[in-house]
Amino acid sequence: MSTAVISGDPTFGPWVVPHRLQNVFTNAYAREQGLTVDTVIPEPIFSDALLTTQWISKHWSLDRILLCSFLQLPHKPEDMERLIDNLENVEFHFILENLVGTGRNFLGQAFRNAQAFRNTSSLKHAEIECYDDLYRMMREAPLPNGTEIRQPANFDQSNDAKD
Amino acid sequence: MSVNALFEDIFRGRGWAIVDADHPDNLRGLNNLILHSVDDISGEKNATSEIESLRRTMHLLTEDKINTIKSHSYVEASEILACAFPGTISGLSGNEVFLQRRAHMTLNVPAPPGGRENNRYLPSLSHFDSMSGISPYTVTLWVPIHDLDDDTGVWIIDQETSMEIMNAERRNGRVMGGDILAMNAPRMEKRVFARMTYGQGLVFSPFCLHGSVTNETERARICFNTRFQSRNLPLHLRTSDYFSCYDVPKAAVPAGITS
Numbered sequence: 001m002s003t004a005v006i007s008g009d010p011t012f013g014p015w016v017v018p019h020r021l022q023n024v025f026t027n028a029y030a031r032e033q034g035l036t037v038d039t040v041i042p043e044p045i046f047s048d049a050l051l052t053t054q055w056i057s058k059h060w061s062l063d064r065i066l067l068c069s070f071l072q073l074p075h076k077p078e079d080m081e082r083l084i085d086n087l088e089n090v091e092f093h094f095i096l097e098n099l100v101g102t103g104r105n106f107l108g109q110a111f112r113n114a115q116a117f118r119n120t121s122s123l124k125h126a127e128i129e130c131y132d133d134l135y136r137m138m139r140e141a142p143l144p145n146g147t148e149i150r151q152p153a154n155f156d157q158s159n160d161a162k163d
Numbered sequence: 164m165s166v167n168a169l170f171e172d173i174f175r176g177r178g179w180a181i182v183d184a185d186h187p188d189n190l191r192g193l194n195n196l197i198l199h200s201v202d203d204i205s206g207e208k209n210a211t212s213e214i215e216s217l218r219r220t221m222h223l224l225t226e227d228k229i230n231t232i233k234s235h236s237y238v239e240a241s242e243i244l245a246c247a248f249p250g251t252i253s254g255l256s257g258n259e260v261f262l263q264r265r266a267h268m269t270l271n272v273p274a275p276p277g278g279r280e281n282n283r284y285l286p287s288l289s290h291f292d293s294m295s296g297i298s299p300y301t302v303t304l305w306v307p308i309h310d311l312d313d314d315t316g317v318w319i320i321d322q323e324t325s326m327e328i329m330n331a332e333r334r335n336g337r338v339m340g341g342d343i344l345a346m347n348a349p350r351m352e353k354r355v356f357a358r359m360t361y362g363q364g365l366v367f368s369p370f371c372l373h374g375s376v377t378n379e380t381e382r383a384r385i386c387f388n389t390r391f392q393s394r395n396l397p398l399h400l401r402t403s404d405y406f407s408c409y410d411v412p413k414a415a416v417p418a419g420i421t422s
Contacts, residue, residue, distance in 0.1 A: 117402050123397045138299035138369070144258075
């Protein structure tokens with residue numbers, strides 16, 4: 001059983017995780033699970049296709065792959081299709097999500113979940129300095145069906161008092 | 164409570180509400196998870212097959228066993244909660260949500276006979292959930308697996324008052340100073356204790372200060388809690404590490420909830 005850990009582009013999802021830290025994560029996880037790591041595969045930056053991993057698997061027969069997150073999976077459906085075709089028999093471990101599985105259904109589900117997170121905007125770069133900023137955002141949350149909500153009579157009483 | 168009223172309460176009003184499960188029978192799944200975890204730990208069929216008797220005897224378990232119950236991975240619990248409260252989730256966040264991947268299970272265990280050997284079983288200290296990096300649109304659903312007719316559950320402070328307390332700390336250059344943790348900060352006395360019957364849950368915004376107090380009764384308090392938010396609203400620092408995608412089954416949402 002050959003196990004590989006992958007250290008890929010440090011930027012994935014909302015995080016920047018340096019290669020060394022990815023290796024710390026994956027190796028710590030492997031130790032916790034009683035797994036022996038046979039190789040570390042460095043994937044290049046500016047790429048999420050995991051082509052190096054697929055090439056190595058073709059020539060060296062990987063059985064198990066440890067990735068920090070399913071957000072490191074390819075973004076493009078065609079890249080993901082190729083990965084599934086080449087690695088559908090490999091057991092994937094997505095450590096941050098704590099998910100383990102094998103096969104087309106598992107990888108397809110992981111890809112769809114990753115896309116949902118990628119397609120959701122992030123407040124990471126919003127100009128937030130304190131909890132009050134977050135609180136104001138929450139107070140303006142839209143109704144889930146998109147309709148405007150009538151403000152309750154006691155909402156923002158300070159403005160009423162000024163009138 | 165109508166959907167709009169609930170939405171107003173959580174996002175515009177005091178920030179919390181007690182809601183009824185749409186499908187309370189589903190909550191039995193949570194009770195079974197706890198009972199099975201006790202069975203697993205003891206290695207034999209546990210005589211305490213009912214939650215009430217388990218609550219009365221939990222303080223007799225060794226600390227190691229209690230820790231094992233607490234650290235057990237209740238993988239199914241979050242979805243069980245979502246299946247029990249689809250109307251609440253749909254009304255606050257729509258049908259396409261991010262749901263906390265693994266619900267938290269929390270215990271508030273009375274002291275064993277002779278008192279505690281140590282202070283490991285501290286009550287939950289005052290905090291609000293936004294401190295963890297969830298987005299401001301994430302709502303918490305906190306559900307006891309038994310009637311909650313005493314003060315061993317959760318106390319909560321409305322969100323406007325909570326923000327006043329936090330902003331007073333901020334003016335002193337602090338976040339969560341000792342006054343809040345020790346419950347000495349002005350206005351902390353405005354806390355109220357949520358009391359519920361089995362089949363109800365407490366929903367609250369991430370800006371309501373809450374916590375629990377030491378359990379001075381003879382029964383343990385057992386609850387599960389999970390968090391959810393619309394997939395159409397931004398995430399903050401917690402993303403795929405914390406949430407997974409969940410679609411509320413439309414058939415499970417009670418009639419009249421149209422969001």
